[in-house]
Amino acid sequence: MSVTAVGQFRRHLPAYLAGAVVLAAFQLAMNRIDWLSKSAVDRIFSDHPEEAWKPAVFMLGLAVFAFVTRVASRLFVFNAGRDVEYELRGLLLARLHRLGTAFYRRMSSGEIMSRSTNDLAQVRLLYGFGVLNMVNVVFAFGSALQVLMSISVKLTLATFVTFPLTVFLTRSFSKRIFEKTRANQAALGKLTESLQTNLAGVRVVRSFALETRELHRFQEVNRQYLEASLALARVRGLFMPLLGAVSAGGVLVFFWYGGSLLLLGPAQGGISKGDFFAFHLALTRMYWPVFALGFVLSIVQRGRASFARMKEIFDALPEVEDGPLPAPKDSRGEIAIKGLSFEYGARKVLDGVSFEVPAGKSIAIVGRTGSGKSTLAMLLARLLPTPKGAVRIDGNDVCDLPLTFVRQTVGYAQQDAFLFSTTVARNIAFSLDDPDTAEAMDTIREAAREAQVAEEALSLPEQFDTVVGERGVQLSGGQKQRVALARALSWGPRILVLDDPLSAVDAKTEAAILQAIERQAKKRTVVLITHRIAAAARCDSIVVLDQGRVVERGTHDELLRVQGIYAAFAEEQRMAHELDELDVEPPSAAPSDADCVEVA
Numbered sequence: 001m002s003v004t005a006v007g008q009f010r011r012h013l014p015a016y017l018a019g020a021v022v023l024a025a026f027q028l029a030m031n032r033i034d035w036l037s038k039s040a041v042d043r044i045f046s047d048h049p050e051e052a053w054k055p056a057v058f059m060l061g062l063a064v065f066a067f068v069t070r071v072a073s074r075l076f077v078f079n080a081g082r083d084v085e086y087e088l089r090g091l092l093l094a095r096l097h098r099l100g101t102a103f104y105r106r107m108s109s110g111e112i113m114s115r116s117t118n119d120l121a122q123v124r125l126l127y128g129f130g131v132l133n134m135v136n137v138v139f140a141f142g143s144a145l146q147v148l149m150s151i152s153v154k155l156t157l158a159t160f161v162t163f164p165l166t167v168f169l170t171r172s173f174s175k176r177i178f179e180k181t182r183a184n185q186a187a188l189g190k191l192t193e194s195l196q197t198n199l200a201g202v203r204v205v206r207s208f209a210l211e212t213r214e215l216h217r218f219q220e221v222n223r224q225y226l227e228a229s230l231a232l233a234r235v236r237g238l239f240m241p242l243l244g245a246v247s248a249g250g251v252l253v254f255f256w257y258g259g260s261l262l263l264l265g266p267a268q269g270g271i272s273k274g275d276f277f278a279f280h281l282a283l284t285r286m287y288w289p290v291f292a293l294g295f296v297l298s299i300v301q302r303g304r305a306s307f308a309r310m311k312e313i314f315d316a317l318p319e320v321e322d323g324p325l326p327a328p329k330d331s332r333g334e335i336a337i338k339g340l341s342f343e344y345g346a347r348k349v350l351d352g353v354s355f356e357v358p359a360g361k362s363i364a365i366v367g368r369t370g371s372g373k374s375t376l377a378m379l380l381a382r383l384l385p386t387p388k389g390a391v392r393i394d395g396n397d398v399c400d401l402p403l404t405f406v407r408q409t410v411g412y413a414q415q416d417a418f419l420f421s422t423t424v425a426r427n428i429a430f431s432l433d434d435p436d437t438a439e440a441m442d443t444i445r446e447a448a449r450e451a452q453v454a455e456e457a458l459s460l461p462e463q464f465d466t467v468v469g470e471r472g473v474q475l476s477g478g479q480k481q482r483v484a485l486a487r488a489l490s491w492g493p494r495i496l497v498l499d500d501p502l503s504a505v506d507a508k509t510e511a512a513i514l515q516a517i518e519r520q521a522k523k524r525t526v527v528l529i530t531h532r533i534a535a536a537a538r539c540d541s542i543v544v545l546d547q548g549r550v551v552e553r554g555t556h557d558e559l560l561r562v563q564g565i566y567a568a569f570a571e572e573q574r575m576a577h578e579l580d581e582l583d584v585e586p587p588s589a590a591p592s593d594a595d596c597v598e599v600a
């Protein structure tokens, strides 16, 4: 469903209509107050001045009514504006969840943040303040014009002599305000992006002692934003006083021509004192909305410019869409990959990859860095646009299945251990519906034990309730990796894909984690991406990738016998192990042949 400015307006039409009705009632009351003023003034100068109290009492009643309708109109319309903002914020996040790597390559997170906050605030103003005042201008104009024209058509036309100039100014300035606002919002986006990059990389900046250079770069973006803001302020600043001056011209005409009509009096074709007074009231009432029109138009233009920037996110097409089949009730966890090729742009990173994993078995994907292992894992979970017919789960093409089903079935624990800025427990329990129950806590502790991070978690100041800081800044690289692994283990999907979960652990911890992964493999299908031969050896089968192609397939022993890339890796790692003279794992924790599945 596409998100349009008109569509959002239509969704809240009842509230806007209610707001319009009470605004109309308010302006009607103001119209009646003008007429009652005329009546009161004429009575004061008549033979019975004591009767002036009657219209005055009515005016008081109408003033109360006007107050109530004015407040109600704001409640209806401003609340609708807030509702639009609330909905757009939700839609924005939902869309951002669906968009893929191509979009995130194009738009930085700073830019997205700017559009989701600054631009959204401008859009809220458009749907609240902007709409209210646009409607109010029309009603106020009609209500005042009725008083003016009824009192004197000639005087009305005379005071309107400046009107064409007002229209001309409004039109030409609103276009310039729109353009300047777009430029201003774009500059703000760049500023937010620069600030966010500096914050995220503050440690790198400090460790390279490049604060001064980064500050200079930031100042450049900062200066561009300042210039864009000043350019916008100049246009807006010129517009309002110009409009005010033109309006004041009309008031001057009123006093000059209206004054002469007053001196003539009604008997000689002029106007009464009450007419003069009411005309002035109505004219002031009308000039205010015309004057405010400039401000309102600038809000509308800013809102439009911001909506256009947000629409770029709403209109971005997800690379991966739901398939047409209904979600199967369950999954056995059988994987079949056939002729899978994939390119990033023009660069082919997977080329005709084929292999199968029977349900409940484990497979290791081994290969040099950049050989396409993570890409393969992401295609399995449809985190990238998987080619049709290349990946099947339980015989179903993943492209035909609902995305939620695929991603719940294929649990992909990424290589970069991303932690949320919350507690250790909540990071582990990310996939659990209710992480605060005693049952969830048992799962969390069990997963932490399996991932060999329980002891360290318990030694933290508030144990599992310790907040790990932004992206887990308070934990070491290895701790982060194991918390992320615990998260994957607590998830328990049918197919567990672990992307290099051992890159930052020592030999002893590695052995313990491998045993945990082996226990997992008894319950589900496991795809283990690893550089470690010791880890691959424990899997039922091994696939070796080289430059995106499957170059070897078999069990650990079979591959050793082939004397190919895998055997070379094994030899490299054995020699590195011996050369480093790393302390040998205690016999109890060391992997034994008996632990291996189908390793002869």
Ligand SMILES: Nc1ncnc2c1ncn2[C@@H]1O[C@H](COP(=O)(O)OP(=O)(O)OP(=O)(O)O)[C@@H](O)[C@H]1O
Binding pocket: 101, 344, 349, 367, 368, 369, 370, 371, 372, 373, 374, 375, 376, 415
């Ligand atoms: N988003 C991307 N856009 C363009 N190229 C990419 C992208 N992600 C990865 N690549 C490239 O695709 C190739 C395969 O990357 P991939 O991450 O799948 O390799 P890998 O085998 O998992 O490597 P490693 O063991 O270092 O994690 C690499 O050459 C990489 O530069």
